[in-house]
Amino acid sequence: xxxxxxxxxxxxxxxxxxxxxxxxxxxxxxxxxxxxxxxxxxxxxxxxxxxxxxxxxxxxxxxxxxxxxxxxxxxxxxxxxxxxxxxxxxxxxxxxxxxxxxxxxxxxxxxxxxxxxxxxxxxxxxxxxxxxxxxxxxxxxxxxxxxxxxxxxxxxxxxxxxxxxxxxxxxxxxxxxxxxxxxxxxxxxxxxxxxxxxxxxxxxxxxxxxxxxxxxxxxxxxxxxxxxxxxxxxxxxxxxxxxxxxxxxxxxxxxxxxxxxxxxxxxxxxxxxxxxxxxxxxxxxxxxxxxxxxxxxxxxxxxxxxxxxxxxxxxxxxxxxxxxxxxxxxxxxxxxxxxxxxxxxxxxxxxxxxxxxxxxxxxxxxxxxxxxxxxxxxxxxxxxxxxxxxxxxxxxxxxxxxxxxxxxxxxxxxxxxxxxxxxxxxxxxxxxxxxxxx
Ligand code: NAD
Ligand code: UGA
Numbered sequence: 071x072x073x074x075x076x077x078x079x080x081x082x083x084x085x086x087x088x089x090x091x092x093x094x095x096x097x098x099x100x101x102x103x104x105x106x107x108x109x110x111x112x113x114x115x116x117x118x119x120x121x122x123x124x125x126x127x128x129x130x131x132x133x134x135x136x137x138x139x140x141x142x143x144x145x146x147x148x149x150x151x152x153x154x155x156x157x158x159x160x161x162x163x164x165x166x167x168x169x170x171x172x173x174x175x176x177x178x179x180x181x182x183x184x185x186x187x188x189x190x191x192x193x194x195x196x197x198x199x200x201x202x203x204x205x206x207x208x209x210x211x212x213x214x215x216x217x218x219x220x221x222x223x224x225x226x227x228x229x230x231x232x233x234x235x236x237x238x239x240x241x242x243x244x245x246x247x248x249x250x251x252x253x254x255x256x257x258x259x260x261x262x263x264x265x266x267x268x269x270x271x272x273x274x275x276x277x278x279x280x281x282x283x284x285x286x287x288x289x290x291x292x293x294x295x296x297x298x299x300x301x302x303x304x305x306x307x308x309x310x311x312x313x314x315x316x317x318x319x320x321x322x323x324x325x326x327x328x329x330x331x332x333x334x335x336x337x338x339x340x341x342x343x344x345x346x347x348x349x350x351x352x353x354x355x356x357x358x359x360x361x362x363x364x365x366x367x368x369x370x371x372x373x374x375x376x377x378x379x380x381x382x383x384x385x386x387x388x389x390x391x392x393x394x395x396x397x398x399x400x401x402x403x404x405x406x407x408x409x410x411x412x413x414x415x416x417x418x419x420x421x422x423x424x425x426x427x428x429x430x431x432x433x434x435x436x437x438x439x440x441x442x443x444x445x446x447x448x449x450x451x452x453x454x455x456x457x458x459x460x461x462x463x464x465x466x467x468x469x470x471x472x473x474x475x476x477x478x479x480x481x482x483x484x485x486x487x488x489x490x491x492x493x494x495x496x497x498x499x500x501x502x503x504x505x506x507x508x
Contacts, residue, residue, distance in 0.1 A: 083154035091129035178208025198271035221278035227397030242274025296326035296503025306503030329366035331394035391458025406457035
């Protein structure tokens with residue numbers, strides 16, 4: 071059984087660590103965040119992710135999953151090290167690789183015998199080479215090691231399932247020994263015939279950015295088409311459904327809304343554009359998708375202003391949904407947070423409700439009115455904004471919501487609600503790309 075160390079115990083590190091333990095490996099997850107490691111060691115999961123508590127508990131109980139702040143000890147004992155630290159966006163749009171470089175230096179200084187180092191963090195093309203040279207510089211001359219690119223494609227909200235049942239695994243390396251070890255670590259996935267792509271490191275690094283950017287392009291594309299539907303009277307849902315029936319297009323990632331958020335699409339599109347620029351290549355399509363995303367929230371704001379007569383000062387506005395998408399408590403780059411900023415700038419009284427993301431939001435905005443339910447958020451409100459696609463919002467009793475509100479105004483930025491029911495219950499409302507003609 072291989073001894074694996076995962077450096078960086080965030081979404082990716084924790085899900086990959088517990089997933090690899092579930093595959094039968096012996097895994098230690100380390101992090102510089104002592105508070106996080108302490109709470110994990112006592113069985114407390116630091117973020118909301120369906121199924122994660124169960125898989126962590128199961129593998130801790132089976133003595134295959136450990137947590138530690140002893141980064142050096144865990145490096146020196148490992149056969150395989152996965153780097154899963156953050157790679158945030160720098161001020162110029164590039165990926166900030168300082169954590170990757172720090173970790174590479176520590177690895178170089180502390181590996182004792184042959185070690186495989188696999189990068190799970192999303193990193194620009196060429197980073198494998200940087201990691202390789204930093205480790206070489208700091209490792210004793212006789213130490214042999216391999217660097218592998220093994221990008222991660224999990225989505226927050228379905229991360230555990232995505233890790234355990236991926237639609238592909240990418241292994242970028244030029245070492246046969248490394249390929250054998252990666253096969254062993256991922257053995258259950260080989261057995262269930264998950265497609266594996268073996269390639270070189272730069273190609274593996276490119277696959278990750280290319281995939282995220284393509285999905286981001288798809289979302290911006292459908293958002294712009296939805297804006298066109300608003301202007302022409304067509305229905306974007308029917309358009310998207312019909313498009314999606316063409317297998318070449320697929321129905322996935324064709325849901326219009328207030329723009330994509332999260333810790334990945336905004337940063338990864340910008341990082342890819344930046345990387346390409348440094349190579350003298352202009353990625354016009356990706357750039358257009360990123361730019362379109364910046365202004366999509368303005369479309370929602372304009373709808374709100376049109377429905378409320380542009381006067382929000384001292385009006386109570388309820389924002390339903392804070393997370394950047396359903397089934398997560400993550401508010402990084404959430405369009406709902408951009409919306410809250412706008413409402414505060416207009417001096418509205420902002421009430422918010424989210425099934426999972428309220429405590430993260432409280433840390434940034436302690437003074438909003440945090441409601442315990444949809445009903446208490448909307449009570450006395452002059453307008454409601456639906457910003458996240460939580461199932462709970464789909465089932466709202468619109469007649470009751472209308473009774474609680476001061477003025478019956480709803481902007482449904484995720485197209486969750488029935489236009490017919492909104493109309494029947496006397497709401498003035500707007501969705502995205504679905505003008506209602508009665
Ligand atoms: P995260 O912010 O949830 O976690 C990163 C962790 O790394 C933190 O716990 C932090 O304390 C730790 N860390 C930072 N510097 C460290 C160091 N020097 N030594 C040890 N630990 C350190 O980030 P995340 O969402 O897990 O993303 C990690 C990487 O994976 C990023 O490159 C991201 O783009 C990529 N990725 C993320 C997702 C996702 O859905 N979140 C999916 C695929 C890929
Ligand atoms: C995304 C990718 O889907 C993962 O494969 C990838 O591993 C991850 O980024 C990453 O690299 O970190 P994630 O950010 O968790 O995963 O969420 P998505 O489900 O992709 O949604 C991203 C954003 O796009 C959300 O704000 C979502 O609401 C929005 N979106 C998505 C739409 O507006 N419409 C859609 O049709 C789909």
